[in-house]
Amino acid sequence: MFLVVFFCYFALLCTQSTASLLTDEDDAMAWYERFNLEAQEVWYQSTEASWTYATNITSQTQDAKINASLVEADFNLKAAANASKFAWKNFRNATLRRLFNTVTDVGSDALGRKSKDKLLQLRSLEAEMEKIYSKGKVCNNTNTCFPLNPDLTNILATSRNHDDLLWAWKGWRNNVGRAEKEKFTEFVKLLNEASVENGYKNAAEDWISSYEMPVESFKQLVTTLYFELKPLYEQLHTYVRKKLMVKYGEDKFPKTRHIPAHLTGNMWAQTWSNVLDLVQPYNKTSVDVTPSMKAKGYNAMKMFNISEEFFTSLGLKKMPAKFWEKSLITKPANRSVVCHASAWDFYNQADFRIKMCTVVNMEDLITVHHEMGHVQYYLQYKDLPVGFRRGANPGFHEAVGDVLALSASTPSHLKEIGLLDNADEDYEAQINYMLSMALDKIAFLPFGYLMDMWRWSVFTGETTPDKYNDKWWQLRRCLQGISEPLNRMKDPGDFDPGSKYHIPANTPYIRYFVSFVLQFQLHEALCNVAKQAGPLHKCDIYRSKEAGKKLGDMLKLGSSRPWPEALEQVANTRKLSASSLIKYFDPLIKWLREQNKGEAVGWDDEDGCPRPPNTSSATSFTIPSLFGFLTVCTIVSIYL
Numbered sequence: 001m002f003l004v005v006f007f008c009y010f011a012l013l014c015t016q017s018t019a020s021l022l023t024d025e026d027d028a029m030a031w032y033e034r035f036n037l038e039a040q041e042v043w044y045q046s047t048e049a050s051w052t053y054a055t056n057i058t059s060q061t062q063d064a065k066i067n068a069s070l071v072e073a074d075f076n077l078k079a080a081a082n083a084s085k086f087a088w089k090n091f092r093n094a095t096l097r098r099l100f101n102t103v104t105d106v107g108s109d110a111l112g113r114k115s116k117d118k119l120l121q122l123r124s125l126e127a128e129m130e131k132i133y134s135k136g137k138v139c140n141n142t143n144t145c146f147p148l149n150p151d152l153t154n155i156l157a158t159s160r161n162h163d164d165l166l167w168a169w170k171g172w173r174n175n176v177g178r179a180e181k182e183k184f185t186e187f188v189k190l191l192n193e194a195s196v197e198n199g200y201k202n203a204a205e206d207w208i209s210s211y212e213m214p215v216e217s218f219k220q221l222v223t224t225l226y227f228e229l230k231p232l233y234e235q236l237h238t239y240v241r242k243k244l245m246v247k248y249g250e251d252k253f254p255k256t257r258h259i260p261a262h263l264t265g266n267m268w269a270q271t272w273s274n275v276l277d278l279v280q281p282y283n284k285t286s287v288d289v290t291p292s293m294k295a296k297g298y299n300a301m302k303m304f305n306i307s308e309e310f311f312t313s314l315g316l317k318k319m320p321a322k323f324w325e326k327s328l329i330t331k332p333a334n335r336s337v338v339c340h341a342s343a344w345d346f347y348n349q350a351d352f353r354i355k356m357c358t359v360v361n362m363e364d365l366i367t368v369h370h371e372m373g374h375v376q377y378y379l380q381y382k383d384l385p386v387g388f389r390r391g392a393n394p395g396f397h398e399a400v401g402d403v404l405a406l407s408a409s410t411p412s413h414l415k416e417i418g419l420l421d422n423a424d425e426d427y428e429a430q431i432n433y434m435l436s437m438a439l440d441k442i443a444f445l446p447f448g449y450l451m452d453m454w455r456w457s458v459f460t461g462e463t464t465p466d467k468y469n470d471k472w473w474q475l476r477r478c479l480q481g482i483s484e485p486l487n488r489m490k491d492p493g494d495f496d497p498g499s500k501y502h503i504p505a506n507t508p509y510i511r512y513f514v515s516f517v518l519q520f521q522l523h524e525a526l527c528n529v530a531k532q533a534g535p536l537h538k539c540d541i542y543r544s545k546e547a548g549k550k551l552g553d554m555l556k557l558g559s560s561r562p563w564p565e566a567l568e569q570v571a572n573t574r575k576l577s578a579s580s581l582i583k584y585f586d587p588l589i590k591w592l593r594e595q596n597k598g599e600a601v602g603w604d605d606e607d608g609c610p611r612p613p614n615t616s617s618a619t620s621f622t623i624p625s626l627f628g629f630l631t632v633c634t635i636v637s638i639y640l
Contacts, residue, residue, distance in 0.1 A: 021087035025096060028086045032099055032385070035079050039386045043347040046072035051344060053127075054355055055328050057134055057336040066123045073109035073119060080104045095560065102387030102559075107206070111194035122190040125183050129504030132179045134338045138171030148172065148267070149331065149339040149357050156267050157274040162248050166485055169262035173488070173499045180504050181495035185465045188458055191506070195459075204456040207508045211393050212562055219456075220613045221576070222510060225517055226449045226479070227612040228578050229442075232585060234602040235592040236442050237481045240264075240272060242599060243279040256604040258483035261476070268500050269482045270447040270640070272439040273363060280435065281595075282428035287411055287436045289419040290361040296418070300329045300358035306417060307368045310408055314541065314548025317379040319372070322351050331357035340501045341367050343374030345389065349382045366405045366440075373401020381558035388558040392566035395514030398640070400555065402519040403526065407540040409437070416542070434537055434588035441516060442585065446480035448513030448640070453479070453610070454497060455509075469494045478609035481602065502640075512640040518567075520581035525571040526551060536584045 022028070049068035053061040080103055088100035112119040138152060139145040146152050146168070155168045188203070195206035208218050241259050245252075248263060265274025276288055293303075308319055331339060339357035346352065354371045358364050377400050381389050391397030407413060411423035411433055423429075454475055457463040463471040470489050473496070476482045488494050497503045524536055530544035541547040554569045564574035582589075 022085055023087050023090070025091055025093055028088065028091065028096060028100070029093075031082070031086070032096070032103075035083075035103065036385050036387075038075070039079070040347050040349070042072055042075045043386065044351070047344065047346045051346075051353065051355070054338040054342075055332075055335075057131055057338065062127050062131065066120070066127055069123050070112075070116070070120060073106075073112045076106045076109045077112050080106050098560070099385055099387045105209075106198060108191060108194040108198075110198035111190060114193065114197050118190055118193065122187065122194065125187040125190070126504075126506050129180050129183050129187070129498070130338065132183075133176055133498070133501055133504045134340075135336050136172065136176040136179075138168060138175055140167075147339075150359050153267060156262070157265050160247065160278075162252060162263075165262045169267065170486065172267060173494070173496050177495040177498035178491075178493045180498035181465070181468070181493060184495065184498060184503070187506070192459060202459045202461075204459040207452070207456075207510075210508075211514075222449060222513060223610070223613050225576075225578050226445065226513075229445050229517075229581065232438075232442050232582065232589055233445055234481070235589055235596060236438050237603070238596045238599050238601045239592050240275070240279055240439075240443075241481075242596075244275065247278050254483055256477075256483065257600060258477055258481050258603050260485040261482050262485050264443075264482075268447065269476075269480070270444055272443040273436065276436050276439060279439070280432055282432050284424050284429045284432050285411075285420065285422050287409075287414070287420075287433050288362050289365075289414055290363075292419045293360050293362065293365070298360050300356075300360070303358060303360070303365050303368050304329060304354075304372070306365070307372045307408075310369065310404055310542060311372065311376055313543040314404075314551070315545040316376055316548050316552055319375065320350065320352065320379075323353060323375065326351065327353040328355045329358050340505075341371055343371045343378070345378040345382075347386060347389070352378045362409075366409060369405040369408055370398075370401035373399075373404060376400060377555050380552055380555035384556075384558045384560060388560040390559045392554075392557065392559055392561070392563035393514070394508065394511035395518050396563060396566065398511050398515035399519040399522060400551075402515065403522045403551070404541075406519065406523045407542055410538060410540045412538065413540045413542055430535075430537070431588060431591050434585060437537070438585060438588055441520075441581070444516060444640070445513065448509065448516055450475040450479045451500070451502065451509035455503075466492065469496055472497050474606070474608055475610075477603070478606060509640075514576070517576060517578050517581055520584050521567075521571055521577060521579075522551070524580040524583065535587065536580070537587070 046068040049061075049065045053065040083100050083103040086100065088097055088104075091097045091100070108122060109119070111122055135147075137145040137147050146155070152168045152172055155164060159165055159168075191203045195201070195203045198206060200206040200209065205215050208215050211218050213221075237259065241253070241257065244259065244263050252260060252263070254260070259269070261269045263275075264272045266272065273288075276286070280286070304319075312318055328337070331337065337357070338355070341356040342354070344353045344355065352375045354375065356364075356367070356371060358368065374397060377391060377397055378389070391400075411420055411425075411429070414420040415423040454463070454472055457471060458468070473484050473488060476484070484496075488496055501507075502509050520536075523539065526541050526544075526547040527536065527539035529550045530539075530541045530547040532539040532541065550570055554566050557566050557569070567576070568574050
């Protein structure tokens with residue numbers, strides 16, 4: 001009797017609660033249309049202030065950026081409160097439900113409900129950390145100081161002097177990471193408070209919600225993909241380690257078979273393309289066209305024009321005039337800027353920009369394609385409601401430009417656009433090319449995975465501030481086979497995660513891991529549409545209007561549909577799968593196994609290393625979704 005009465009009472013409460021809300025869906029749509037117009041103006045003003053700061057870092061522009069973000073937060077919170085007056089979860093119109101969900105999930109702005117002072121503190125801490133990173137320099141004993149871009153980046157990429165590499169690597173972490181640690185610790189507390197206020201347990205759960213799937217299911221997805229791809233990475237790691245030992249000497253390498261982090265040609269050892277000259281096996285024409293670009297007088301504008309022409313060859317959209325007028329594509333000499341490459345949507349359906357301190361080399365040519373991929377996405381979905389102007393999931397946005405770059409970097413394409421005189425087609429040349437691609441694509445996978453593995457552990461409280469560096473380097477050793485070249489756990493002030501832009505800038509990173517799997521899946525599907533025969537690594541969809549239409553139709557969806565539906569439009573599957581990536585590199589992996597015969601493949605394990613999930617299938621995942629859990633506003637798409 002008690003159970004029946006209690007059930008009836010509970011049902012009555014629910015009915016009364018629902019009955020007190022507005023239910024007319026026509027009124028709800030009219031309200032959203034008004035919100036849409038207002039949001040475009042408010043978000044534009046906030047994005048403009050952020051752009052002004054990023055392209056001219058001063059105390060004044062920082063204050064203006066923070067103030068504009070607070071105005072935006074106030075607008076978003078009021079809109080969420082008004083949207084919550086509707087019984088939107090019960091709307092029959094699924095699109096309307098999805099739109100209202102984007103309004104009511106306000107991200108870190110939710111902290112403003114609890115305390116406007118705390119929201120100001122959160123925004124100020126983020127701005128201060130980004131300033132520390134962007135203005136960071138390392139000075140030598142003659143008091144000559146070197147910024148990250150282009151100086152320290154160039155040292156890591158081109159120097160073959162062990163001590164010079166170690167000096168630049170250590171100096172960047174000591175000068176930047178240490179200055180951020182206390183601010184980051186306080187920032188995490190406030191970010192978690194904001195996520196709780198927004199309806200999540202912590203910031204990790206909040207971030208993962210962008211993928212519209214349960215937290216543990218998403219973690220299992222990315223972990224399973226990592227362990228499925230780990231054998232490919234281990235073969236590459238073993239081969240590269242052997243070659244680097246020849247160059248630098250066995251005494252510079254630990255007995256645990258890890259690669260010291262400063263010897264990979266990259267400040268964070270996330271990609272290894274800059275050591276191609278040390279590891280390329282065959283004496284063939286180099287697929288690094290940097291010397292050709294310089295010989296032919298390339299500049300930043302030429303690189304952007306080359307990229308745009310690839311997009312238009314597919315029948316996709318040209319960059320609007322305002323893009324060329326307002327983008328910043330070279331580093332100014334007279335002011336401090338955030339040099340980290342990023343693409344920007346200003347939410348007024350007309351203004352889209354890229355900010356990049358472009359250097360004339362092949363690596364940046366690929367980055368230009370990546371960033372213009374973001375802008376192409378913006379252009380394709382610009383006429384959707386603001387709540388749907390984002391990628392199907394964050395990984396989709398990162399994958400678009402890289403899909404085209406997989407074609408644009410092929411030797412046959414580079415020959416066609418005049419950057420290679422000869423495009424050798426024999427077996428040795430193909431191995432050279434695939435190895436160059438693996439140094440970028442396969443080498444990145446563990447780093448793309450572990451960045452947010454570390455942050456999630458911080459957000460959940462598993463990793464406390466006194467263990468920040470310990471956990472960071474444990475994950476680097478366990479998952480990446482990369483070790484610290486000197487003790488980074490001795491000084492309690494060391495904070496090496498902060499040496500990577502996305503940590504102080506508070507940019508989720510697992511999107512890049514997802515995109516590196518997804519881009520190969522999309523590449524194979526588009527190659528089939530373009531009727532490209534032959535091995536996947538030789539496919540070039542350049543000038544295929546059919547492939548362009550297939551891709552463009554997916555981009556036009558924005559986030560209006562769950563991501564499995566967007567994937568299905570191109571790949572005829574709702575499953576995220578590593579099979580295309582494995583297929584692409586299959587000839588190289590077979591070759592690497594031959595080269596590594598007699599070698600101890602991989603690196604030593606240690607206590608606490610992550611283990612494969614207990615799952616019967618490690619091939620692919622599909623995630624059904626009702627209407628998703630999307631954050632309010634992402635203004636910038638940032639390079640990895």
